[in-house]
Amino acid sequence: MMILKMKKEDLSVFLETVKEWGELWGPARKGERVVFQRVDGLSQMDLKATRTIIPPKKFLYPQRFTMFDFDDKGYVERTEHVPNRILFGIHPCDIHGIQVMDELFLEEYRDPYYAERREKTLLLGHSCIPDDKCMCSARDTEFIAEGFDLFFTDLKMFYLVWVGSSRGHDLVRMRPELFNRNIGRDDILNYNEYRKWKKAQVQSGADFTGMPDIFELGYNSPIWDELAEKCLSCGQCTMVCPTCNCFNVVDEVELGTVEGTRDRFWDSCMFREYSLVAGGHNFRDKRVERLKLWYTHKLQAYISEFGEPSCVGCGRCVATCPVDINVVTVTKALREQEVGK
């Protein structure tokens, strides 16, 4: 991997330059919330913000979009014009999240809608300042070694810039004079300090060790019922989670014809309709079964299959659930067999 150095004041110029490649998007403040938005330049971004409400998944599979136009001659893929986009300011956990989604959408039966957007999106990561909700160190996602095109680590005086792909390198080549290859002893020490600092920041107390077994043992534990009694079935947790990918598909028709579109939109396993099959049988009729599915899928099943949970520790469920059900409280409750206040 190529690592370069860049002066902090050059970032703005650099971003100005790369806008030639595509639209620039980054975390921007809208009132009290932070969302990924199209921006003109660095000045409109808030690089100190810890997390956006929705992760960058919205760029790769939008909340709702059209898959096909159809008429009685058949289904025609809607190749909507997806613009070239540069997402600046993505944090390591979200890049980890995108990697999980890449595996799902790009391997067997590659999803052309995802692939198209992924292809046209450059990921320019940025180091972050964790808050009390972040769990990245418990998940080993506080740093990232791949999966981005460029990654900027802010070392106060300058940036260290990881070049993660050939397309990232092309961006660097647009303004080679802004980058410096000479990394010295101080830089290495500096970086090491930064790593220590970052690890120390994360205080959520999340602990995912031993989860597959603890889930298995606690499968029938009453704590699930207690959690389900509190759960609003609002689905917010799944909408904000970077590794939730479920979707539903419906056909819409044009007035007076059978022509129309096949649309796809985010769905959630927290909803009753999710597992309902024809004839009214529901495999997860009870809220508790649905809650259990979500957590089992993220924290047990994924570990059994891939050796790691699919949770990337971004803290969004912690920041979002109005009744405090999230990976931290659920794992803690399972471990201690008690639902915390």
Added chain:
Amino acid sequence: MSSPRVGIYGFTGCAGDQLMILNCEDRLIDLFGAVDILSFAMAKSDNKDEELDVAFVEGSISTEEQLEHLKNIRSRAKVLVAIGTCACWGGPQAMKLEEGGFEKRYKGVYGDAKIAVSKALEAQPVDAFVKVELKIPGCPIDKTEFLSAVSKIVAGRHPYFYKFPVCTECKWKENLCILLEGKFCAGPLTKAGCGAVCPSHNIPCVGCWGPTDDLNVGAEYKLLIEKGYSPEEVTRKITKFSGAEVAKLMKGLELKDMEAKK
């Protein structure tokens, strides 16, 4: 495809759903072209009472005369679609349906005066009296949802509506959750379809789409009590638009216990 014969009727409500049909300005002319509108008293005068493929009924039923008319419409219509929260769930005028006390409220307004046009009933949703094949809720209905449903019906297909709560659309729009600020929001209890307009304007959802398919009234109730609302206020707030229905759901809950626990 011969165009379906349609009637649009209004009972007690604000006429907002019929108005929303007229508000489909860009599609109004297409709409009148795709279906054969035999009756739509709010928009035309040559109305006919004939056999219908689809009757759209707005408003709750609140007089005996209306009830007779509704039954007559039902007997002529193959499919009866309730449009708007009043027709689907009773609307604001039905918020105290489960509580009783209609006589007293009625007297509070009309005193002992005799009204001869018809006998008043406490407002109830359309399906309290006749079979309803489809409900298109909303206060008022949403243009997109309405046109989607009508287009499907005309094409001989089944309409589809979101089965999840307002919160889902609210998150799609990337709003901060109002409940987290300790303030009331009916989003988790309310059917989606409006695009979460209110929370997107920093205003709590008031529940005007009526109850969603799978709601946890008890959890919401408990949460709001914890945030310092009084039980009366929570009840009033969550029964405002579809009181009858939500009140039914609340019946099994040991609300008093919850308060005691607090």
Added chain:
Amino acid sequence: MKRLHVILDDREVDENPYQPDLWRIVRRYPLTSDVNFYQARAVDVDKTLTMDYLPGQFVMGSVLGEGEAPFSISSTPSRPGLLELCVRKMGTLTETLFSLKENQTIGIRGPYGNGFPIDKMEGKDVLIIAGGLGAAPLRSLLLYVLDNRDKFGKLVYLHGARTPGDMLFREEFMQLKEREDLECLLTVDKDDTGSWTERTGVVTSLFDEMGPIDAANTYAAVCGPPVIYKFVIQHLVKLNIPKHQILMTLERRMKCGIGKCGHCAIEYLYTCMDGPVFTYWDVLHMKELIGKGVSDNVIA
């Protein structure tokens, strides 16, 4: 995180896996009061001929403007040229599908799912137990074994329906009874016609009637409504058929059929990709696979 190289670089020109092709309904007739039989041929003739599938696999069937749902393939790959589906009228999509006439088109994509492990089953005895609509995927297996009769050992087909009128492919199966090379036993819960010549009783009662089997050398395939699994499996376990040789095809909600939409997920498995055919061993350690009743009950 597992090291992943985004597969963007080697962009082969993939087809859109969600894209349905148009197929023409060439024949359509009722099998029972609520099940229709459809024979279809792709509008693009090559597609019909190149559609290669295994018994137990399914397709995603679309009706314009209504949506898409999974249907098991009832025909056998050993008789190419036509795709056969049995559809029960259950809800929105199936109702609209019923309104379509011969010569109209539907959308089809697939085949999907793992199908029955034919390779492993070859040389073994095959015991098929179908309940109700479960006959739809199992007919494919049955016809396949019959068409490749010499590659398999003994063949037993057990089929139960509520009433004679509810029995799918009744005439077809009655004719099979004439054949020497399989044992075909049919039963109904209740005979409301008075002219039923076969057995009455639940499908498990047929176990007592069938001839002896060589359990260790037998593959059993079961499909039917959720209730029958529990009882059928109890019998199969009692017969000592190895758990990994008990095959069952399961139903889940599916929106994509290709492991993306999430609906059919059970722990880390996707019914559409890792199933719909599962072994009883899978079911035993995947608690959600069949539902509490079955797994709890049969552990002992």
Added chain:
Amino acid sequence: MKTLEVVPLARVEGDGGITVTLDGKKVKSVTLDVHEGPRLIEQLVKGMTPEDDINVVPRICAICTLSHKYAAIRGLEKALAIDPPEKAQLMRDLMMLGENVESNSLHTFLLALPDFLGYPSAIAMLNDYGDDVKRALRLKKFGNYVMEVTSGRIVHGENPGLGGFGKYPSKKQLSDISLRSKELLPDAVRAVELFSSIEYSEYSEVDTTFMSVNAPNEQFGLAGDSILISNGNETSADDYKKLTSERVVPHSFAKRSKFNERPFTVGANARMINMGKRLDGQAADLFKENYSDRWLRNPLLNNLAQTIEIVWALEHMPETTEKIAALDDPARAEATRTTGSGTGAVEAPRGILYHHYEVKEGLIEVADIITPTAQNLDDIEVHLKACAERMLAEGKKDEELLLPLEMIARAYDPCISCATHLVNLKRV
């Protein structure tokens, strides 16, 4: 004795009808009946918080939704001594302009015009008057757009609240409104021309009294704290009860109002009669060109008044949006007390709407809502009767009466849902 009925009264909002009872060739009575069931909204909001009230009361009527919202806000802000920021006030003006354009174009073109031109509906006019119908739909859509931008939704938007708005529109949306209001002005002027070219029949002409709010600063406007009466008097809106003494009649779930024992008119014509002199721009010219003392007698001219009002509303949007755009988004003004009472009066498209509240310790004790249609009902009956009598005297056949009567009732743009939720006299 013979009874003629028009049931349902078409192309009005809500479920109503007209009954004419004839005794030989004499008109025994003419009644405008309201079949729409009672809703008892004022009883239901009792005990609610003011915030909850303003969610519910706009649901009295979809066409006047923002008028109800605004009247309630005005009443409750007085009761709770809330002093809203300037930007919020301007937004309220803008939303009322939007509602006025929407409702007036809906009423004049889609509901009233077909009668004058001899069609059953606006859609039926498409072949012969396609341009006019499309023009009307454009105006209506634009009115809806202004309502959507200001209130959050086309109908029953929750954005306007006590002390301010949840969210203020972007500069882009505001300049859009300004631009489009200018573009659409010719459409509105054409509407005035069309309605001034119609020959309005004289059958129903009767002298009556007109009431409207007195908009502040000698301007034409849609809200005010006092009421102008066409006899030259002015009364504070707080004394609304003196202006609208009410009673219940057997043929209606809507209550009736009289002033000094006599019926009176509210609506666009009342506004023009009382405040027309204050108009400016093209609206002023059009008013001068078209105004005559027939306006004081003939309710059909309300249609013409409504079209002139559309011109006025469009002309005032650019200025209003510019002022809004120039101000920063303010925080919401808070209540400074929890007990008090107040009356809000606004001009709904069809006339004065009063919302009176008494709030005690943060909860509503009394709500009293008087809608324009309730105020107009008696007046409508007077004009209906005059028309019936004159037509019969001229020897017209009974059946010929029906259409002219319908047209009169419709000219008031009656909002039957508004009228039925009705007024609470008693204080419980």
